[in-house]
Amino acid sequence: MNFYPIKESSMNIKRRKKFNPNSIAVKYFVVTCIFIIVPILVFFILAQRFNTGTVLEQKRRSDLSTLNAFASSIREYMSSIETIASLIIHDEAVSHFISDASSSSAVHGKTIYKELDSSSCLAPFSSINTSILATGLTDASGLFIGEHKLNPDRLSYFFHDFFTKNGPILEPVWTNTFSIEFQDTGQVKKVLAHLTPITDKTGNISGYLVLFLDTLKFSELLTAYSDDIYVLENVYIIGSKREVPVNTSLYSFSQINYGLLLNDNCVIIDQKDDSLVVTTKVFPQLDFRLLLISSYRELRNNSAIAYPNLFTVLIWGIFFAVVSSLIIARFQAKPIFYLIGIMEHVKEGDFHIRFHSKAKDEISELGFTFNSLLDKVQTLMDEQKEHQKRKQKMEMQMLQEQVKPHFLYNVLEMTSSLIRCSLYQEAMDTLENLASFYRISLNNGSNIITVKDEIQLVENYLHLQKMRYIEFMDYMVAFSPNIYDYSVPKLTLQPLVENAIYHGIKEKGETGILCVAGYLDNQRVVFEIYDTGTGISPQKIKELEDAVAAETDISNHFGLASVVKRLNIHYNNQAKLLIESKLSEYTCVTVSFPAEK
Known part of the structure; x- marks a missing residue:
């Protein structure tokens, strides 16, 4: 029996006439493209992220510098209040008032405090600072003496709990924010207080000076800054350049999760219209958090990073990957198409054709194996004919049985x-x-x-x-x-x-x-x-x-x-x-x- 090879060139022409998206050449092309393009894309994404990270770090440092400056303004304000408090507690009229109140309470009980009037000794200091809404005096246990300007029930509610938690206060301290009510107008204001111990001649604490400070002072300090800065106590905004209602939480105002802002940090928070860059700084003296919020879109648009250069590299890299993939796919798929052409001839009934190749690679091994299979086809066909004869015999027996x-x-x-x-x-x-x-x-x-x-x-x-x-x-x-x-x-x-x-x-x-x-x-x-x-x-x-x-x-x-x-x-x-x-x-x-x- 004579076997003959077919011409590889004519077979390739036949195979190219119809594009097959499932062919091995397309798979070679796709895989090669992936192996070349993916590293290029990874490089581009990493470079873009590095640039973004650099811009974000620059933004964080700039925002922290601004928040540090604002924190310095708060500390200067606190220092001025502490100076005023020191001036008041060393006034003789204040010392005598505390001493007389202590003596009266020893005889008549502490109910005598309601009949006294502290404004007589504190009046000279009422206008020393516009952010001081009121001043008050307490005894060593924290009970207010001669207080007629503010609602005593609100004061007692806050300061009783404050002294219970903190015990005797030996140094000047700042409280958390709370609300006071003016008795004459019924107006309620959000304040924080500064407590300064008052000592007698023996050095024992005889009472405290309380300065009630308007929290709007923080918003007033923010007018010197062009950035969007917020002062937070826990989850509530107490200072802002914007009009924010009292007791407004950060989440209800700007949909920012407070849990992301517990430490000094700079984060990007995704929102519906635009992502926000939020820089946080803890202000431990008052247990405040200072926030600076800006638009991430504006930050990205204003950055000086040359993104067009990166896109140019990406486009040229993809072009190189496509051309290289086409060349590699054509070279690798050529012997496979040759083998497929032989299989097409066999499918048409020509069992005399054989695969011939001088190469010794895996595809040639596959072709020679296919030759061995063709050698066995005739034997298998003979066996199949014998099987059909047996099957027909059984069917005849079945018919006879019917x-x-x-x-x-x-x-x-x-x-x-x-x-x-x-x-x-x-x-x-x-x-x-x-x-x-x-x-x-x-x-x-x-x-x-x-x-x-x-x-x-x-x-x-x-x-x-x-x-x-x-x-x-x-x-x-x-x-x-x-x-x-x-x-x-x-x-x-x-x-x-x-x-x-x-x-x-x-x-x-x-x-x-x-x-x-x-x-x-x-x-x-x-x-x-x-x-x-x-x-x-x-x-x-x-x-x-x-x-x-x-x-x-x-x-x-x-x-x-x-x-x-x-x-x-x-x-x-x-x-x-x-x-x-x-x-x-x-x-x-x-x-x-x-x-x-």
Whole structure:
């Protein structure tokens, strides 16, 4: 036999006529592009992020510088208040007032505080600083003395809790913010207080000076800055250049989560319209947090980073990747197209062609392996022809099994007897079952029917046999409806039922029961044929199983073995057979196969 190669150039021309998106060349191109473009994109993204990080770091340092300057302004303001407080506590009138109040309370009790008036000694200092809304004096336990300007209940509520938590205060301290109410107008103001201890001549603390400071002073200090700065106490805004209602939380005002701002930091917070750059600085003296908020979009637009240069590198890199990928894909796919061309010739029926290559790579090895496969094709085809002959022989045996002259003769003779005995209805039923049996078994020449038809066929057969062997045979049929629509080679059950009758029940010589059942188990159709006949010896079971497993002639056991053989042909050797029996008691034959429609 002569083999010839085909011309590689002509084959390549043929393959190029039609673009195939699933071809190996396209895959080479895509993979190569990915391996080249991905590093370029990664480099671009990292460079862009580095630039963004640089801009953000510059922004953080600038914002922290601004917040440090604002913090210095707050400290200067606090220092001025502490200086005023020091001036007041060293005034003789204030010292005498505290001393007299202490002496009076020792005689009359602390209720005497309400009859005193502290404004007499504090009046000279009422206008010393506009941010001081009020001044007050307390005894060593924190009870206000001679306070008539502010609501004493509000003061007691705050300062009782304050002194309870902090105990005796030995140094000047600043409180958290709280609200005071002026008794004459009922006006409520948000303030924070500065407490300074007042000592007597012996050095013991005799009371405290309390300066009530307007929190609007922080907003006033912010007017010197152009940035959007906020002063926070916990989650609430107490100072801003904007008009912010009292007790407004940061989240309700700007949708910024306070949990992101617990430490000195600079973060980008995404929002619906624009991302925000938020720089935070802790002001520990008052337990405040200073925030500077700016637009990330404006920061990015105003940055001096030359993004166009990066985009130029990206575009040139992608162009280089595409060109390189095309060249690599063409070079790698050329021998594959050559091999595909050979396969196309083989598909058209030319089994004489062979692959030829001087290379020793994997593709050449694949081509030489394909040559070996072609050498075996003829042998496989011969085997297939032999297999078809065996299959045709079995189909012929099946056809012979369908139409058994002696069975037809026996049924007709039985019908004649019924008519002679004037049992016309029984004769009519017999003929109807016979007609139905042959109508399904012939099935217009088709070998595959539904399980439902197979059940009908075996019921017709059992009815005919019952009429004939009425004195020693009874039967039951039980099939699950969920297997009706699956397909099965016809006359699968009938030979098994016939074996059970003739080699089981009939040979026993006494009344027997035949049960035929079917159900679905794990996507397999299962048929069971049970009879109370003579049973089968273990040696006979082994003989039957060997006949089913053998590839040789099975004529001795065609009734059982041919059923399994036909099922294996149809279901690609996935049929299973199980025989269980006990001599003189029972036999149960179970056949199963895949459930297919």
